[in-house]
Amino acid sequence: MKRHLDFAVLVDYWFGEREDDALEEHLFACAECSARLEELVRLGAGVRNAFRSGALNAVLPRDFVERLKSEGLRLREYRVPPGGSVNCTLTGADDFVVSRLQAPLAGVERLDLVYVGPDGEAQATFEDIPFDAAAGEVLVLPSAAAVRAMPAHTFRMRLVAVGAQGAKPLGDYTFIHTPG
Amino acid sequence: MEDAELAAAVSRGDGAAEAELYRRLAPRVRLYGLRHLRDRHAAADLVQQVLMTTIERLRAGAVREPAKLASYVLGMCRMTVLEMRRGAARRAQLFELYGDMEEAAPESQPRVIEEARLADCLAQLAERERTVVLLSFYADKSADDAGRELALAPGNVRVIRHRALGKLRACMGLE
Numbered sequence: 001m002k003r004h005l006d007f008a009v010l011v012d013y014w015f016g017e018r019e020d021d022a023l024e025e026h027l028f029a030c031a032e033c034s035a036r037l038e039e040l041v042r043l044g045a046g047v048r049n050a051f052r053s054g055a056l057n058a059v060l061p062r063d064f065v066e067r068l069k070s071e072g073l074r075l076r077e078y079r080v081p082p083g084g085s086v087n088c089t090l091t092g093a094d095d096f097v098v099s100r101l102q103a104p105l106a107g108v109e110r111l112d113l114v115y116v117g118p119d120g121e122a123q124a125t126f127e128d129i130p131f132d133a134a135a136g137e138v139l140v141l142p143s144a145a146a147v148r149a150m151p152a153h154t155f156r157m158r159l160v161a162v163g164a165q166g167a168k169p170l171g172d173y174t175f176i177h178t179p180g
Numbered sequence: 181m182e183d184a185e186l187a188a189a190v191s192r193g194d195g196a197a198e199a200e201l202y203r204r205l206a207p208r209v210r211l212y213g214l215r216h217l218r219d220r221h222a223a224a225d226l227v228q229q230v231l232m233t234t235i236e237r238l239r240a241g242a243v244r245e246p247a248k249l250a251s252y253v254l255g256m257c258r259m260t261v262l263e264m265r266r267g268a269a270r271r272a273q274l275f276e277l278y279g280d281m282e283e284a285a286p287e288s289q290p291r292v293i294e295e296a297r298l299a300d301c302l303a304q305l306a307e308r309e310r311t312v313v314l315l316s317f318y319a320d321k322s323a324d325d326a327g328r329e330l331a332l333a334p335g336n337v338r339v340i341r342h343r344a345l346g347k348l349r350a351c352m353g354l355e
Contacts, residue, residue, distance in 0.1 A: 007345070007349075008342050011341065011342065011345060012338070013215070014215060015316060015321075015322045015323065016215075016322050017322055017323055017324075017338075024212070024254060025250075025251060025254060027208065027211070027212075028205075028208050028212075028250040028251065028253065028254040029250045029251070034207065034208050034211065037211055038207060038211060039354060040345075041211065041214060042293050043293060043298075043317075043345075043348065043349070043352075043354070044316075044317035045293070046293035046295055046298045047298070047302065047313055047314065047317040047318060048317055048318050049295055050295055050298055050299040050302055051314060051318050053295075053299075055295075055299035055302075056299060056302055056303065056310065056314075057303070057310075058307075058310055058311060058314055059307050059310075059311055060311060060314070061311075061315070061329040061330055062329075063319075063329050064314070064315065064318075064319055064329065067319055113307070126306075126307045127306070127307075128306065128307070128308055129307040129308065129311075130307065130308050130311045130312075130330045130332075131331075132329070132330070132331050133331065134331075
């Protein structure tokens, strides 16, 4: 194996999806490929740090949120039904806040998350967010750093199912935020 | 210095050659350890065990093909990881002996990941891409496992992951 390894190959190898003796022989003999793998590892460490520092917004599966709890992170959770509202905050004792948006997701092909402004207009749309239809909820984890910097305000999210029949709102979710 | 020359110098007890062997191979052993043991401390243990044993063997003239030093070290890694998985007692003994050695220095000065910039780059990903990146790197999920959590086919996860990493590397100027 003389040529340098494709980055995609290194990624598959790193995540245990490729077991290949020749590939490992090459990695041990090739400083450049080894350095690129090191770069991938550093990128991964950077992703973990960015997430732990609360710098990221994310839509997450349920198991991921359970994992955060099992790591000892403190999560403030708000479970909101379609059309519901909740008083919310993020205190110094919390690491993250998680919004659990309840929704009838059976049969949904594509799901969009919309941030809705005070006049009902869409301020931002996140298309094709990940969801598990069987779970019946979407878990949104906003950037804790951004939430901590927010003044008191009211904020609304909307879930929209998108399919061959067009777009169908599944529910609006209102958050009445008070700084912690 | 070629591996064969390096091995010969180490076998003569040349301290500078030992340091060079460590500098050259420790990062690769550490990566191997991280890949197979998924634990930073275990990977650091692996570096100590494999390289100290390699140096001992070279000094004793017990390495049959010194020109294939990297291949020899890889073989040592494989055996040692198997031993570590079995909880071999030698690990504790060697760590006791060499535990105060410094952690492996990077082989070449790696480009530093600027975390604020990385957070901006992550924010630019599509939601689904960011979720897959987090499942991969934070939760250490393979495409199969991430696919199960997201109700996606593993091949689909791989495509999303590949696209997301391409965007991140481009955004970070790593390509």
